[in-house]
Amino acid sequence: MEDMWLECIRCRKKFPWNIVIYTCDHCGALLDVKYHFEEPKPERWREKPLSVWRYEDFLPRVREKVSLNEGGTSLHRCKRLAEKLGVENIWVKNEGENPTGSFKDRGMTVGVSLAKELGSRTVACASTGNTSASLAAYAAKAGLKCVVMIPSGKIALGKLAQAIMYGALVLAVEGNFDQALSLVEQSSKRLGLYILNSLNPYRLEGQKTIAFEVIEQLGQPPDAIILPVGNAGNISAIHKGIVEWKQLGLIEQVPRLIGIQAEGAAPIAHAYKKKEKEVVFVENPETVATAIRIGKPVNWEKALRAVYDTNGAAETVTDEQILQAQKLLARTEGIFVEPASAASIAGLVKLLDAGLVDKNERIVCVTTGHGLKDPDTPIRTCEKPIQIKPDLEAIEKIVAQ
């Protein structure tokens, strides 16, 4: 593909699209996928269903798409939540509606298709849970071997159930996510594993379609997009999609991108607050939102650009705020998301209180993963079922309360 190449985000060194490379051999920074786009013709995709591959004009061309029908998730207008928070317009882009229950599927359909295109036999990732579930599913669909490394005892039950059911080789590392990712990088060199963490630039290509879908579902870009940030791939991907559509003249206004991190794992939010251009990693990240329990986000440089270039922000929320927001969203809108996803709602509440988001802004919160992924949290934090005798009077007493 002559019209596509890889390019270092820092020194701009170019690399052919079809070599397996994740970082620049000159300066060590991450890479972006670049294209010579033709003039966009919306009539080419307008009739196609909302999905990742609806936007194939903006994606790598592959001979075989490894797809489980990802994307096309709902953009829920949240009237009751908006009323509760005293704002005009809130939408939730519910990525839990993807095939394996998280936004990772958007990245994996493109990333695993590329793995096939490049002739890889084994794909691998480190994961706080969702990446492993998603990669395991797409590897199964593609007929590839899959190795996943997870922080032992620190991923939600549903995600582990998915990874083992899809037949991945699951290695529980006695360490945290950052250590698992470092191991994946080292073993990929030795064993020739194709890495599908978000340092893989092709994965982010799939995820940038969140931006395209939101823009088309709303009919225009929102004022702000708020999302949880862990390894910081998703905020970087959404930014890339927005920049591409802006450069192609498909949109005029650029939404502010606002990343939310858990207080115990917030290197990017801390850097933003000090207006730094570099981040200080967190050695021992901790949060109830295990999906974003990451101290050394590989995409920190892309993510800071996303925030600074869009006049966005990065903010922290406490575990308590996350758990409250999870219940609030479930009980006002009927949308059950996992704790990490609720960070976007918790962040919105905090930013509204601080006056950093305006009550009149059109806000989209991205909820990244389904609530059923982590059944232990509601069992711990919600009201227990009330045990009763099979007796009508007992029921009457309780229900009438």
Ligand SMILES: Cc1ncc(COP(=O)(O)O)c(C=O)c1O
């Ligand atoms: C549910 C959920 N939300 C958010 C994130 C963070 O995404 P990113 O690592 O792209 O910042 C993850 C990553 O694992 C996740 O699983």
Ligand SMILES: [Zn+2]
């Ligand atoms: Zn470079």
